[in-house]
Amino acid sequence: MRALSAEDIIIVWERGEHRHPVDRALTMLAAAHPRMTAGELAELSIGERDARLLGLREATFGPTLQSFAECPACRERLTFTLDTRTIRVPKPDRGDGGMELVAGDHTLRFRLPNSHDLAALALCGDPETGHRILVERCLLEATRDGIAIGGDSLPDETVAKLAGAMAELDPQAEVLIGMDCLSCGHRWQLLFDIAAFLWTEIALQAKRLLREVHILARAYGWREADILSLSATRREFYIDMVI
Ligand SMILES: [Zn+2]
Structure with a gap:
Protein backbone atom coordinates (compact mmCIF):
# COMPACT_ATOMS: atom_id res chain seq x y z
CA MET A 1 0.00 0.00 0.00
CA ARG A 2 1.53 3.32 -0.99
CA ALA A 3 1.19 6.34 1.30
CA LEU A 4 -0.63 9.44 0.06
CA SER A 5 1.75 12.34 -0.69
CA ALA A 6 0.92 15.93 0.33
CA GLU A 7 -0.32 16.56 -3.21
CA ASP A 8 -2.43 13.35 -3.23
CA ILE A 9 -4.09 14.43 0.03
CA ILE A 10 -5.17 17.76 -1.47
CA ILE A 11 -6.40 16.14 -4.69
CA VAL A 12 -8.39 13.48 -2.79
CA TRP A 13 -9.98 16.13 -0.55
CA HIS A 33 -4.64 1.95 -6.08
CA PRO A 34 -4.00 3.82 -9.34
CA ARG A 35 -3.99 0.59 -11.36
CA MET A 36 -7.47 -0.51 -10.30
CA THR A 37 -10.48 0.82 -12.21
CA ALA A 38 -13.34 2.64 -10.46
CA GLY A 39 -15.56 -0.39 -11.19
CA GLU A 40 -13.11 -2.84 -9.61
CA LEU A 41 -12.83 -0.70 -6.47
CA ALA A 42 -16.62 -0.33 -6.17
CA GLU A 43 -17.03 -4.11 -6.41
CA LEU A 44 -14.77 -4.84 -3.43
CA SER A 45 -16.77 -6.11 -0.48
CA ILE A 46 -17.15 -3.49 2.28
CA GLY A 47 -14.83 -5.52 4.51
CA GLU A 48 -12.15 -5.58 1.78
CA ARG A 49 -12.67 -1.86 1.16
CA ASP A 50 -12.20 -1.13 4.87
CA ALA A 51 -9.13 -3.41 5.17
CA ARG A 52 -7.52 -1.41 2.35
CA LEU A 53 -8.51 1.90 3.97
CA LEU A 54 -6.88 0.74 7.22
CA GLY A 55 -3.73 -0.07 5.21
CA LEU A 56 -3.86 3.38 3.59
CA ARG A 57 -4.22 5.02 6.99
CA GLU A 58 -1.23 3.08 8.35
CA ALA A 59 0.92 3.96 5.31
CA THR A 60 -0.03 7.67 5.34
CA PHE A 61 -0.45 8.61 9.01
CA GLY A 62 0.84 5.54 10.93
CA PRO A 63 -1.04 2.87 12.91
CA THR A 64 -1.93 4.88 16.03
CA LEU A 65 -5.12 6.86 15.91
CA GLN A 66 -6.94 9.00 18.42
CA ARG A 85 -3.36 -3.36 13.70
CA THR A 86 -5.58 -4.44 16.61
CA ILE A 87 -8.79 -3.93 14.62
CA ARG A 88 -7.66 -5.87 11.58
CA VAL A 89 -9.64 -9.06 11.16
CA PRO A 90 -8.28 -12.03 9.18
CA LYS A 91 -10.20 -12.65 5.97
CA PRO A 92 -12.32 -15.80 6.42
CA ASP A 93 -11.98 -18.64 3.94
CA ARG A 94 -14.87 -18.09 1.55
CA GLY A 95 -14.11 -21.03 -0.76
CA ASP A 96 -14.00 -20.82 -4.53
CA GLY A 97 -17.52 -21.77 -5.52
CA GLY A 98 -19.43 -18.64 -4.39
CA MET A 99 -21.25 -18.32 -1.10
CA GLU A 100 -24.15 -20.50 -0.13
CA LEU A 101 -26.46 -20.68 2.88
CA VAL A 102 -28.86 -23.50 3.67
CA ALA A 103 -31.59 -22.30 6.06
CA GLY A 104 -34.41 -24.83 6.60
CA ASP A 105 -36.02 -25.57 3.21
CA LEU A 123 -31.28 6.60 -1.21
CA CYS A 124 -33.45 4.64 1.21
CA GLY A 125 -34.33 6.48 4.44
CA ASP A 126 -35.90 3.59 6.36
CA PRO A 127 -33.32 1.16 7.89
CA GLU A 128 -35.68 -1.85 7.83
CA THR A 129 -36.47 -1.49 4.12
CA GLY A 130 -32.77 -0.78 3.54
CA HIS A 131 -31.83 -4.05 5.19
CA ARG A 132 -34.14 -5.98 2.87
CA ILE A 133 -32.96 -4.09 -0.20
CA LEU A 134 -29.36 -4.95 0.67
CA VAL A 135 -30.13 -8.63 1.11
CA GLU A 136 -32.18 -8.81 -2.10
CA ARG A 137 -29.46 -7.05 -4.12
CA CYS A 138 -26.84 -9.53 -2.89
CA LEU A 139 -29.01 -12.62 -3.37
CA LEU A 140 -27.97 -14.39 -6.58
CA GLU A 141 -30.31 -17.37 -6.40
CA ALA A 142 -32.89 -18.69 -3.95
CA THR A 143 -34.62 -22.09 -3.99
CA ARG A 144 -37.21 -23.67 -1.69
CA ASP A 145 -37.22 -27.48 -1.82
CA GLY A 146 -35.24 -27.24 -5.04
CA ILE A 147 -37.70 -24.83 -6.76
CA ALA A 148 -36.46 -21.33 -7.68
CA ILE A 149 -38.19 -18.50 -5.78
CA GLY A 150 -37.87 -14.70 -5.72
CA GLY A 151 -35.98 -12.97 -2.91
CA ASP A 152 -39.16 -11.04 -1.96
CA SER A 153 -40.86 -14.28 -0.88
CA LEU A 154 -38.21 -15.20 1.71
CA PRO A 155 -39.46 -15.14 5.31
CA ASP A 156 -37.97 -12.46 7.61
CA GLU A 157 -36.18 -15.13 9.64
CA THR A 158 -34.32 -16.40 6.53
CA VAL A 159 -33.45 -12.84 5.48
CA ALA A 160 -31.98 -12.26 8.99
CA LYS A 161 -29.95 -15.48 8.69
CA LEU A 162 -28.62 -14.38 5.31
CA ALA A 163 -27.62 -10.97 6.72
CA GLY A 164 -25.85 -12.79 9.58
CA ALA A 165 -23.98 -15.06 7.13
CA MET A 166 -22.86 -12.03 5.09
CA ALA A 167 -21.54 -10.28 8.23
CA GLU A 168 -19.68 -13.43 9.29
CA LEU A 169 -17.99 -13.77 5.91
CA ASP A 170 -16.95 -10.10 5.77
CA PRO A 171 -16.08 -9.28 9.40
CA GLN A 172 -13.87 -6.27 8.61
CA ALA A 173 -17.02 -4.45 7.46
CA GLU A 174 -18.17 -4.01 11.07
CA VAL A 175 -15.55 -3.12 13.69
CA LEU A 176 -16.97 -2.81 17.19
CA ILE A 177 -14.89 -1.35 19.99
CA GLY A 178 -15.68 -2.07 23.65
CA MET A 179 -16.10 1.25 25.50
CA ASP A 180 -16.13 1.81 29.24
CA CYS A 181 -17.20 5.22 30.62
CA LEU A 182 -14.96 6.32 33.49
CA SER A 183 -17.57 8.80 34.76
CA CYS A 184 -20.66 6.60 35.08
CA GLY A 185 -19.37 3.05 34.47
CA HIS A 186 -21.63 2.51 31.43
CA ARG A 187 -20.30 -0.05 28.94
CA TRP A 188 -21.20 -0.20 25.27
CA GLN A 189 -19.89 -1.14 21.85
CA LEU A 190 -18.88 1.58 19.46
CA LEU A 191 -19.02 1.05 15.71
CA PHE A 192 -15.72 2.30 14.27
CA ASP A 193 -15.99 3.55 10.69
CA ILE A 194 -12.51 3.78 9.14
CA ALA A 195 -13.89 5.43 5.97
CA ALA A 196 -15.40 8.36 7.91
CA PHE A 197 -12.41 8.60 10.26
CA LEU A 198 -9.80 8.67 7.48
CA TRP A 199 -11.85 11.15 5.46
CA LYS A 207 -6.66 22.37 4.75
CA ARG A 208 -3.50 22.50 6.89
CA LEU A 209 -1.34 21.97 3.78
CA LEU A 210 -3.16 24.68 1.82
CA ARG A 211 -2.67 27.13 4.69
CA GLU A 212 1.06 26.29 4.62
CA VAL A 213 1.14 26.87 0.85
CA HIS A 214 -0.55 30.23 1.37
CA ILE A 215 1.98 31.35 4.02
CA LEU A 216 5.05 30.23 2.08
CA ALA A 217 3.86 31.39 -1.35
CA ARG A 218 3.14 34.83 0.06
CA ALA A 219 6.47 35.04 1.88
CA TYR A 220 8.79 33.58 -0.74
CA GLY A 221 6.83 33.58 -3.99
CA TRP A 222 7.26 29.80 -4.36
CA ARG A 223 4.88 27.73 -6.52
CA GLU A 224 2.29 25.45 -4.89
CA ALA A 225 3.82 22.29 -6.40
CA ASP A 226 7.29 23.21 -5.09
CA ILE A 227 5.99 23.91 -1.59
CA LEU A 228 4.10 20.61 -1.49
CA SER A 229 7.16 18.68 -2.63
CA LEU A 230 9.10 19.89 0.43
CA SER A 231 9.21 17.51 3.40
CA ALA A 232 6.88 18.36 6.29
CA THR A 233 9.95 19.16 8.42
CA ARG A 234 11.26 21.71 5.91
CA ARG A 235 7.84 23.33 5.45
CA GLU A 236 7.49 23.63 9.20
CA PHE A 237 10.96 25.18 9.50
CA TYR A 238 10.30 27.82 6.84
CA ILE A 239 6.90 28.62 8.32
CA ASP A 240 8.51 29.19 11.72
CA MET A 241 10.82 31.69 10.01
CA VAL A 242 8.02 33.78 8.53
CA ILE A 243 5.38 33.86 11.25
ZN1 LIG B 1 -21.00 7.75 31.09
Whole structure:
Protein backbone atom coordinates (compact mmCIF):
# COMPACT_ATOMS: atom_id res chain seq x y z
CA MET A 1 0.00 0.00 0.00
CA ARG A 2 1.53 3.32 -0.99
CA ALA A 3 1.19 6.34 1.30
CA LEU A 4 -0.63 9.44 0.06
CA SER A 5 1.75 12.34 -0.69
CA ALA A 6 0.92 15.93 0.33
CA GLU A 7 -0.32 16.56 -3.21
CA ASP A 8 -2.43 13.35 -3.23
CA ILE A 9 -4.09 14.43 0.03
CA ILE A 10 -5.17 17.76 -1.47
CA ILE A 11 -6.40 16.14 -4.69
CA VAL A 12 -8.39 13.48 -2.79
CA TRP A 13 -9.98 16.13 -0.55
CA GLU A 14 -10.82 18.34 -3.54
CA ARG A 15 -12.45 15.45 -5.42
CA GLY A 16 -14.37 14.09 -2.43
CA GLU A 17 -15.37 17.22 -0.51
CA HIS A 18 -18.82 17.60 -2.07
CA ARG A 19 -19.54 13.93 -2.56
CA HIS A 20 -21.38 11.21 -0.66
CA PRO A 21 -19.36 9.26 1.99
CA VAL A 22 -19.54 6.10 -0.20
CA ASP A 23 -17.83 8.00 -3.05
CA ARG A 24 -15.34 9.60 -0.68
CA ALA A 25 -14.18 6.13 0.41
CA LEU A 26 -13.72 5.16 -3.26
CA THR A 27 -11.85 8.40 -4.00
CA MET A 28 -9.38 7.64 -1.19
CA LEU A 29 -8.92 4.09 -2.46
CA ALA A 30 -8.46 5.21 -6.07
CA ALA A 31 -5.52 7.40 -5.02
CA ALA A 32 -3.93 4.42 -3.26
CA HIS A 33 -4.64 1.95 -6.08
CA PRO A 34 -4.00 3.82 -9.34
CA ARG A 35 -3.99 0.59 -11.36
CA MET A 36 -7.47 -0.51 -10.30
CA THR A 37 -10.48 0.82 -12.21
CA ALA A 38 -13.34 2.64 -10.46
CA GLY A 39 -15.56 -0.39 -11.19
CA GLU A 40 -13.11 -2.84 -9.61
CA LEU A 41 -12.83 -0.70 -6.47
CA ALA A 42 -16.62 -0.33 -6.17
CA GLU A 43 -17.03 -4.11 -6.41
CA LEU A 44 -14.77 -4.84 -3.43
CA SER A 45 -16.77 -6.11 -0.48
CA ILE A 46 -17.15 -3.49 2.28
CA GLY A 47 -14.83 -5.52 4.51
CA GLU A 48 -12.15 -5.58 1.78
CA ARG A 49 -12.67 -1.86 1.16
CA ASP A 50 -12.20 -1.13 4.87
CA ALA A 51 -9.13 -3.41 5.17
CA ARG A 52 -7.52 -1.41 2.35
CA LEU A 53 -8.51 1.90 3.97
CA LEU A 54 -6.88 0.74 7.22
CA GLY A 55 -3.73 -0.07 5.21
CA LEU A 56 -3.86 3.38 3.59
CA ARG A 57 -4.22 5.02 6.99
CA GLU A 58 -1.23 3.08 8.35
CA ALA A 59 0.92 3.96 5.31
CA THR A 60 -0.03 7.67 5.34
CA PHE A 61 -0.45 8.61 9.01
CA GLY A 62 0.84 5.54 10.93
CA PRO A 63 -1.04 2.87 12.91
CA THR A 64 -1.93 4.88 16.03
CA LEU A 65 -5.12 6.86 15.91
CA GLN A 66 -6.94 9.00 18.42
CA SER A 67 -10.66 9.40 18.44
CA PHE A 68 -13.48 10.32 20.77
CA ALA A 69 -16.96 9.11 21.63
CA GLU A 70 -19.83 10.41 23.71
CA CYS A 71 -21.10 8.16 26.50
CA PRO A 72 -24.74 7.32 25.57
CA ALA A 73 -25.69 7.28 29.28
CA CYS A 74 -24.12 10.44 30.74
CA ARG A 75 -22.95 12.34 27.60
CA GLU A 76 -19.36 12.48 28.88
CA ARG A 77 -16.89 12.94 26.03
CA LEU A 78 -14.31 10.14 26.08
CA THR A 79 -11.10 10.14 24.08
CA PHE A 80 -9.41 6.88 23.18
CA THR A 81 -6.32 5.67 21.36
CA LEU A 82 -6.47 2.77 18.95
CA ASP A 83 -3.87 0.83 17.00
CA THR A 84 -5.18 -0.01 13.52
CA ARG A 85 -3.36 -3.36 13.70
CA THR A 86 -5.58 -4.44 16.61
CA ILE A 87 -8.79 -3.93 14.62
CA ARG A 88 -7.66 -5.87 11.58
CA VAL A 89 -9.64 -9.06 11.16
CA PRO A 90 -8.28 -12.03 9.18
CA LYS A 91 -10.20 -12.65 5.97
CA PRO A 92 -12.32 -15.80 6.42
CA ASP A 93 -11.98 -18.64 3.94
CA ARG A 94 -14.87 -18.09 1.55
CA GLY A 95 -14.11 -21.03 -0.76
CA ASP A 96 -14.00 -20.82 -4.53
CA GLY A 97 -17.52 -21.77 -5.52
CA GLY A 98 -19.43 -18.64 -4.39
CA MET A 99 -21.25 -18.32 -1.10
CA GLU A 100 -24.15 -20.50 -0.13
CA LEU A 101 -26.46 -20.68 2.88
CA VAL A 102 -28.86 -23.50 3.67
CA ALA A 103 -31.59 -22.30 6.06
CA GLY A 104 -34.41 -24.83 6.60
CA ASP A 105 -36.02 -25.57 3.21
CA HIS A 106 -34.21 -22.66 1.57
CA THR A 107 -30.89 -22.73 -0.25
CA LEU A 108 -29.47 -19.30 -1.03
CA ARG A 109 -26.54 -18.31 -3.19
CA PHE A 110 -25.25 -14.81 -2.53
CA ARG A 111 -22.42 -12.32 -2.80
CA LEU A 112 -21.16 -9.83 -0.23
CA PRO A 113 -22.36 -6.20 -0.13
CA ASN A 114 -20.11 -3.71 -1.96
CA SER A 115 -19.98 0.07 -2.53
CA HIS A 116 -22.66 -0.07 -5.26
CA ASP A 117 -25.02 -1.60 -2.69
CA LEU A 118 -24.17 1.04 -0.07
CA ALA A 119 -24.84 3.76 -2.66
CA ALA A 120 -28.28 2.21 -3.38
CA LEU A 121 -29.00 2.08 0.36
CA ALA A 122 -28.12 5.74 0.76
CA LEU A 123 -31.28 6.60 -1.21
CA CYS A 124 -33.45 4.64 1.21
CA GLY A 125 -34.33 6.48 4.44
CA ASP A 126 -35.90 3.59 6.36
CA PRO A 127 -33.32 1.16 7.89
CA GLU A 128 -35.68 -1.85 7.83
CA THR A 129 -36.47 -1.49 4.12
CA GLY A 130 -32.77 -0.78 3.54
CA HIS A 131 -31.83 -4.05 5.19
CA ARG A 132 -34.14 -5.98 2.87
CA ILE A 133 -32.96 -4.09 -0.20
CA LEU A 134 -29.36 -4.95 0.67
CA VAL A 135 -30.13 -8.63 1.11
CA GLU A 136 -32.18 -8.81 -2.10
CA ARG A 137 -29.46 -7.05 -4.12
CA CYS A 138 -26.84 -9.53 -2.89
CA LEU A 139 -29.01 -12.62 -3.37
CA LEU A 140 -27.97 -14.39 -6.58
CA GLU A 141 -30.31 -17.37 -6.40
CA ALA A 142 -32.89 -18.69 -3.95
CA THR A 143 -34.62 -22.09 -3.99
CA ARG A 144 -37.21 -23.67 -1.69
CA ASP A 145 -37.22 -27.48 -1.82
CA GLY A 146 -35.24 -27.24 -5.04
CA ILE A 147 -37.70 -24.83 -6.76
CA ALA A 148 -36.46 -21.33 -7.68
CA ILE A 149 -38.19 -18.50 -5.78
CA GLY A 150 -37.87 -14.70 -5.72
CA GLY A 151 -35.98 -12.97 -2.91
CA ASP A 152 -39.16 -11.04 -1.96
CA SER A 153 -40.86 -14.28 -0.88
CA LEU A 154 -38.21 -15.20 1.71
CA PRO A 155 -39.46 -15.14 5.31
CA ASP A 156 -37.97 -12.46 7.61
CA GLU A 157 -36.18 -15.13 9.64
CA THR A 158 -34.32 -16.40 6.53
CA VAL A 159 -33.45 -12.84 5.48
CA ALA A 160 -31.98 -12.26 8.99
CA LYS A 161 -29.95 -15.48 8.69
CA LEU A 162 -28.62 -14.38 5.31
CA ALA A 163 -27.62 -10.97 6.72
CA GLY A 164 -25.85 -12.79 9.58
CA ALA A 165 -23.98 -15.06 7.13
CA MET A 166 -22.86 -12.03 5.09
CA ALA A 167 -21.54 -10.28 8.23
CA GLU A 168 -19.68 -13.43 9.29
CA LEU A 169 -17.99 -13.77 5.91
CA ASP A 170 -16.95 -10.10 5.77
CA PRO A 171 -16.08 -9.28 9.40
CA GLN A 172 -13.87 -6.27 8.61
CA ALA A 173 -17.02 -4.45 7.46
CA GLU A 174 -18.17 -4.01 11.07
CA VAL A 175 -15.55 -3.12 13.69
CA LEU A 176 -16.97 -2.81 17.19
CA ILE A 177 -14.89 -1.35 19.99
CA GLY A 178 -15.68 -2.07 23.65
CA MET A 179 -16.10 1.25 25.50
CA ASP A 180 -16.13 1.81 29.24
CA CYS A 181 -17.20 5.22 30.62
CA LEU A 182 -14.96 6.32 33.49
CA SER A 183 -17.57 8.80 34.76
CA CYS A 184 -20.66 6.60 35.08
CA GLY A 185 -19.37 3.05 34.47
CA HIS A 186 -21.63 2.51 31.43
CA ARG A 187 -20.30 -0.05 28.94
CA TRP A 188 -21.20 -0.20 25.27
CA GLN A 189 -19.89 -1.14 21.85
CA LEU A 190 -18.88 1.58 19.46
CA LEU A 191 -19.02 1.05 15.71
CA PHE A 192 -15.72 2.30 14.27
CA ASP A 193 -15.99 3.55 10.69
CA ILE A 194 -12.51 3.78 9.14
CA ALA A 195 -13.89 5.43 5.97
CA ALA A 196 -15.40 8.36 7.91
CA PHE A 197 -12.41 8.60 10.26
CA LEU A 198 -9.80 8.67 7.48
CA TRP A 199 -11.85 11.15 5.46
CA THR A 200 -11.92 13.57 8.42
CA GLU A 201 -8.15 13.26 8.79
CA ILE A 202 -7.56 13.83 5.07
CA ALA A 203 -9.82 16.90 5.02
CA LEU A 204 -8.02 18.40 8.04
CA GLN A 205 -4.59 17.65 6.60
CA ALA A 206 -5.53 19.09 3.17
CA LYS A 207 -6.66 22.37 4.75
CA ARG A 208 -3.50 22.50 6.89
CA LEU A 209 -1.34 21.97 3.78
CA LEU A 210 -3.16 24.68 1.82
CA ARG A 211 -2.67 27.13 4.69
CA GLU A 212 1.06 26.29 4.62
CA VAL A 213 1.14 26.87 0.85
CA HIS A 214 -0.55 30.23 1.37
CA ILE A 215 1.98 31.35 4.02
CA LEU A 216 5.05 30.23 2.08
CA ALA A 217 3.86 31.39 -1.35
CA ARG A 218 3.14 34.83 0.06
CA ALA A 219 6.47 35.04 1.88
CA TYR A 220 8.79 33.58 -0.74
CA GLY A 221 6.83 33.58 -3.99
CA TRP A 222 7.26 29.80 -4.36
CA ARG A 223 4.88 27.73 -6.52
CA GLU A 224 2.29 25.45 -4.89
CA ALA A 225 3.82 22.29 -6.40
CA ASP A 226 7.29 23.21 -5.09
CA ILE A 227 5.99 23.91 -1.59
CA LEU A 228 4.10 20.61 -1.49
CA SER A 229 7.16 18.68 -2.63
CA LEU A 230 9.10 19.89 0.43
CA SER A 231 9.21 17.51 3.40
CA ALA A 232 6.88 18.36 6.29
CA THR A 233 9.95 19.16 8.42
CA ARG A 234 11.26 21.71 5.91
CA ARG A 235 7.84 23.33 5.45
CA GLU A 236 7.49 23.63 9.20
CA PHE A 237 10.96 25.18 9.50
CA TYR A 238 10.30 27.82 6.84
CA ILE A 239 6.90 28.62 8.32
CA ASP A 240 8.51 29.19 11.72
CA MET A 241 10.82 31.69 10.01
CA VAL A 242 8.02 33.78 8.53
CA ILE A 243 5.38 33.86 11.25
ZN1 LIG B 1 -21.00 7.75 31.09
